[in-house]
Amino acid sequence: xxxxxxxxxxxxxxxxxxxxxxxxxxxxxxxxxxxxxxxxxxxxxxxxxxxxxxxxxxxxxxxxxxxxxxxxxxxxxxxxxxxxxxxxxxxxxxxxxxxxxxxxxxxxxxxxxxxxxxxxxxxxxxxxxxxxxxxxxxxxxxxxxxxxxxxxxxxxxxxxxxxxxxxxxxxxxxxxxxxxxxxxxxxxxxxxxxxxxxxxxxxxxxxxxxxxxxxxxxxxxxxxxxxxxxxxxxxxxxxxxxxxxxxxxxxxxxxxxxxxxxxxxxxxxxxxxxxxxxxxxxxxxxxxxxxxxxxxxxxxxxxxxxxxxxxxxxxxxxxxxxxxxxxxxxxxxxxxxxxxxxxxxxxxxxxxxxxxxxxxxxxxxxxxxxxxxxxxxxxxxxxxxxxxxxxxxxxxxxxxxxxxxxxxxxxxxxxxxxxxxxxxxxxxxxxxxxxxxxxxx
Amino acid sequence: xxxxxxxxxxxxxxxxxxxxxxxxxxxxxxxxxxxxxxxxxxxxxxxxxxxxxxxxxxxxxxxxxxxxxxxxxxxxxxxxxxxxxxxxxxxxxxxxxxxxxxxxxxxxxxxxxxxxxxxxxxxxxxxxxxxxxxxxxxxxxxxxxxxxxxxxxxxxxxxxxxxxxxxxxxxxxxxxxxxxxxxxxxxxxxxxxxxxxxxxxxxxxxxxxxxxxxxxxxxxxxxxxxxxxxxxxxxxxxxxxxxxxxxxxxxxxxxxxxxxxxxxxxxxxxx
Numbered sequence: 001x002x003x004x005x006x007x008x009x010x011x012x013x014x015x016x017x018x019x020x021x022x023x024x025x026x027x028x029x030x031x032x033x034x035x036x037x038x039x040x041x042x043x044x045x046x047x048x049x050x051x052x053x054x055x056x057x058x059x060x061x062x063x064x065x066x067x068x069x070x071x072x073x074x075x076x077x078x079x080x081x082x083x084x085x086x087x088x089x090x091x092x093x094x095x096x097x098x099x100x101x102x103x104x105x106x107x108x109x110x111x112x113x114x115x116x117x118x119x120x121x122x123x124x125x126x127x128x129x130x131x132x133x134x135x136x137x138x139x140x141x142x143x144x145x146x147x148x149x150x151x152x153x154x155x156x157x158x159x160x161x162x163x164x165x166x167x168x169x170x171x172x173x174x175x176x177x178x179x180x181x182x183x184x185x186x187x188x189x190x191x192x193x194x195x196x197x198x199x200x201x202x203x204x205x206x207x208x209x210x211x212x213x214x215x216x217x218x219x220x221x222x223x224x225x226x227x228x229x230x231x232x233x234x235x236x237x238x239x240x241x242x243x244x245x246x247x248x249x250x251x252x253x254x255x256x257x258x259x260x261x262x263x264x265x266x267x268x269x270x271x272x273x274x275x276x277x278x279x280x281x282x283x284x285x286x287x288x289x290x291x292x293x294x295x296x297x298x299x300x301x302x303x304x305x306x307x308x309x310x311x312x313x314x315x316x317x318x319x320x321x322x323x324x325x326x327x328x329x330x331x332x333x334x335x336x337x338x339x340x341x342x343x344x345x346x347x348x349x350x351x352x353x354x355x356x357x358x359x360x361x362x363x364x365x366x367x368x369x370x371x372x373x374x375x376x377x378x379x380x381x382x383x384x385x386x387x388x389x390x391x392x393x394x395x396x397x398x399x400x401x402x403x404x405x406x407x408x409x410x411x412x413x414x415x416x417x418x419x420x421x422x423x424x425x426x427x428x429x430x431x432x433x434x435x436x437x438x439x440x441x
Numbered sequence: 442x443x444x445x446x447x448x449x450x451x452x453x454x455x456x457x458x459x460x461x462x463x464x465x466x467x468x469x470x471x472x473x474x475x476x477x478x479x480x481x482x483x484x485x486x487x488x489x490x491x492x493x494x495x496x497x498x499x500x501x502x503x504x505x506x507x508x509x510x511x512x513x514x515x516x517x518x519x520x521x522x523x524x525x526x527x528x529x530x531x532x533x534x535x536x537x538x539x540x541x542x543x544x545x546x547x548x549x550x551x552x553x554x555x556x557x558x559x560x561x562x563x564x565x566x567x568x569x570x571x572x573x574x575x576x577x578x579x580x581x582x583x584x585x586x587x588x589x590x591x592x593x594x595x596x597x598x599x600x601x602x603x604x605x606x607x608x609x610x611x612x613x614x615x616x617x618x619x620x621x622x623x624x625x626x627x628x629x630x631x632x633x634x635x636x637x638x639x640x641x642x643x644x645x646x647x648x649x650x651x652x653x654x655x656x657x658x659x660x661x662x663x664x665x666x667x668x669x670x671x672x673x674x675x676x677x678x679x680x681x682x683x684x685x686x687x688x689x690x691x692x693x694x695x696x697x698x699x700x701x702x703x704x705x706x707x708x709x710x711x712x
Contacts, residue, residue, distance in 0.1 A: 227569050308565040310558055313547070317555055320544035327506055327542045328556035329527040387546035 029236040034381050034433075038396045042403060049407035057410055060258035064289060066406040067399075068191040068357075071291035072097070072350035073369065074398035077376040078302040079346040081394045082312070082339045084377055085319040087386035088148060088155035090343050092162030093373055096140060097366030098170045100133045100351035105179035105361040107132060108186065126186035133348040140166070141344025145337035163370065170363055180360035190356030191289030193260045194268075202287030205296075206252035210245040217241050255292075256285040291353045295395070298349065303391045311338060319387035375422065376401050379429045400425070455518040457482045457647040458503070458534075458616055463512035465498050465671075472498040473509070474671045477704070480616065480647040485638060487662030487679065488651045491691055495671040496651050497539070500618045503649070504536035505529035516616070530557075535614035539621040539651075541605040545594035549604045550575040552593055553611060578607045582633065599630040606637065617641060620651045635661060655684050664703055669694040678703045 026033050050057040076093050083090045107129050112118040118125060144162050148155045188195035197205070217237055224231045232240075260268075265282035268274075274282075288296075306312035314335045318325040325332050350369075355361050380397025382389030401422055408418045456479035465473040473495045480486055488496045501507040503514065505526040513520055516532050523529050529536070536542075543552050550568070553575050559567045572589070579586045582603045593601055602625065609617050619638070623631040638648060638661050652658055658665055659679060667674040667690040674690045677700060686697035696702075 223569055227573055229569075229572065304565075310560070310566065313551060313555075313558065313566060316547055317544040317551070320546035321542070323540070324542040324544045324552075325555070327504075327526050327536070327538065329505075329525070329530055330556045387544070 028233055029240055030232055031240070032390065032393075035390070035393055035396065038380070038393065038400065042396060042400055045400065045403045045407065049403070049410060052411050057407065060254055062406075062410070064191075064255060064258050064286070064292070066402055067295075068289050068291045068353075069406060070398050070402035071191075071295045072353045073372045073376055073402065074295050074395045075298045075350045075353075076343070076346050076369065076373045077380070077394040077398050078298055078391045079339070079343040080373050080377040081380070081382050081389040081391055082302075082306065082315050083155075083343060084374075084382045084384060085387060085389045086315045086336055086339055087319055087322070088336065088339070089159060089374070090144075090155065090340065091159040091370045092140075092144065092166055093343065093347050094366040094369035094371075095163045095166035095170070096137060096344060096347040097351045097354065097369050098361070098364070099140075099166050099173070100137055100348045101355035101361040101365045102170050102173045102179065102363075103136055104129050104133055104186070104352065104355045105182060106173055108182045109179055109360075121184055123185075125183045126189070129183065129186060130189075130348070130352055133351060134345050137344030137346075137348035137351075138341050139344070141340040141342070141347075142337060145340030148340065149333040149336035170365075174361075174363075176363065178360060178362040180358075182356065182359055186352070187356050187359060189290055189294070189352045190358075191291045191353070192357075193264055193284075193286050195291075195356070196286035196289045197293060198287050199256045199285035200287075202252050202256050202285070205288065205293070206248050209248040213244040213248070214241055252287070255288050258286045260284040260286060294349060294353070298346065299391060299395050305342075306391050311335060315339060316387055321387075372398075372401060375426050379426060381433065383433075400429075454481060456480060456515075457484075457517060459515040459518075460499070460503065461513045461515070463499060463502055463514075464510045465495075465502060465507065466510055472671050473502070476512075476668070476671075476673045478666055478673065478676065479704075480649060482615075482645045482647050483642050484664070485642055485648045485650055485662045486676075487658035487665035488649055488668065489653070489658055489665060489687065489691060490668035490674075493670075494668040494691075496668045497620055498671075499668070500536070500620060500649060500651060503529065503534060503616075504618055505534075506536075527556075530612070533613060533615035534618070535609035535612060535616070536618040537605050537609055537620065537622055539624060541601055543593050543601060543604060546592050548591060549579070549589045549593050549596065549600070552604050553578070553607050557612065574611065575607070578611045579603055581610070582606060582637070598625045599627065602626060602630065602634075606634070614641070614646055616647050616649075618649045618651075621653070622650070623652070623654065623657065631657075655687065658687070659684065667691055675702050676704050677701075 023033060026036050046058055076097070080090060080093070108125065112125060113120060144158050147153050147158050217240060221231050221237060260282060262281045265284055266277060269277060269282060306315070314325065314330050314332070317328070317330065318332050318335060322332065351366065354365060358365070376398035377389065377394045378384070378397070379400055380390070380393035380395070382394060404422055404425060405418045408421060409415070459479040461477045463473055463476045464471070476495070476499055478486070488500070490496045498507065502509045503523065505523045505528050508524050514523055515521065521528070521532055523532070544555065550572050554571050559570050561567045575589055579589060583600065586600050586603055588596070593604060596604070602622070606622070622634050626634065635657070638650065642648060650658070650662060662679050664676055665679050665682070665687065666676040667687060669691065674694050675696050681700055681703070682697060686700070689695050689697065
């Protein structure tokens, strides 16, 4: 890294596209045009339901419920991106979520009290449960990944087998019964009024997020200057900074306009001696539910893994050209195996959210998750040809799917009707993408 | 390690690489049979033969892409085990594949450093450092190559070739295998590759050059090795044989009469 300052600007630098079109302007901010388009599409979907429902759709309670419903699928889809990018597939995620959710339920209702002798509500019981769930997910992921990467059985077959086998094992875990009654703290992972971080912490998160965006923009600009690389135009930096901070603060403000239900607030007020209720009742902001905080964390970590770590680069290189990756000396088998381990860990997180929301587990928990997760990843721009796909894209894709589902049910369309729409959107989205790519390159 | 030592000095050195009794079979097909060949520092060996003659397979053994069934490989006199591309790279054996072996979806900087990324102290990719280094090495080969941050799928054939060659240059190849390096190139770029071969040779790099192009073989190689049906027909000093004789060996597997083989650079140099 010596003498970095010596390196002057490089001659013949390609100018960023200067076209005065929307695409040209977006290109100058170096924001992924596809991602930008998806944000617009998401906004259009939400607005459409808002109008159709007579202005009742876009309000904090609905949006947070929608986000909590989407969180589990979105979390798993970040891993599915890496699996599909490396030319594989994982059909077993729904069953794995079911198995791990049932494991949480069985552990907390049976094993912990009856085998380990841990009385209910022991502190950090939830940590132990979560750790065991993550362990189960990672182990099953590693096992499937091993068969795929080292023995060479196609991932479609291995995970199809996984789908059937693991779902069958769920039955044996509880002898076919649904199990209820989880640890009180564990339940908070599922969201709800008490499972949210609260008003103050939501503002703190928004503040930290805004500072992080500005710091990243400034630092990246300084770095690129130092090395003599081209930088974005100043207006683009400001637009990005302002838009990013505004979005974060706006979402936080929105979440803080969601309040505890009066009944719950009154009950807790009595339990914890808050004193008499103020005129007009308690107004306690919920802020971000825990599943959303978890999703934000997972998205950041997974994006970091995909773009800043060797492993992420190898996944993309392998997806682009498996032979080239092998010849470059990459341990491709180990890389593939690791994508499935990640997948198992993400399934454990999603299973925690869903089982906490249900305060237990039923036999069909996580059913058809694999289809929703794959849809989210694909709508989010992941290509089955391999090598192409982004983590934030998949998260947005999950939100598109759940906006449609939730919005349709909000305006009174039943579940089969929702499937019809989501199915069509899936094919249309990929169709548009295919046409766009053919024109683009 | 400079090119002015002349051929006599070559004779006194241990070969850079010796491949002895190499055999490779795919199922029932014996792709390479009992081939022995050596290469000295600062020497270019032209490896020629028809399609399916086994020359690419032989080189894939050396580059670690496909291990040999039997046979041994010595680098500077000591036996080495090459089971995968990592082993080969550890011996500074670099390969420019005919297919270029690039991942089309990632950019040229990432391709240059693929498998050998420079990391920051926080164990993340040091993309800034890699970009600076990549610009330098690309600039050496092609001054007009600046759009280095786009996926290589969008680059021209010549630019893609620059990326592939840059790997060998940047990581200081000691032994370089070039498989049809000019197959996809225009005249100007072919001349650039020719110039590069001479320059690397002068720097003491040993080069195996696989090519179908007779003028390339005769202008660039010191010795040429002819393969047919997986066997080595013969190895000759390039100046000892004519193009017709080489073609005769490639097509009919017939050794030219009255020509002395040069299985080792020593004999070649001393004769």
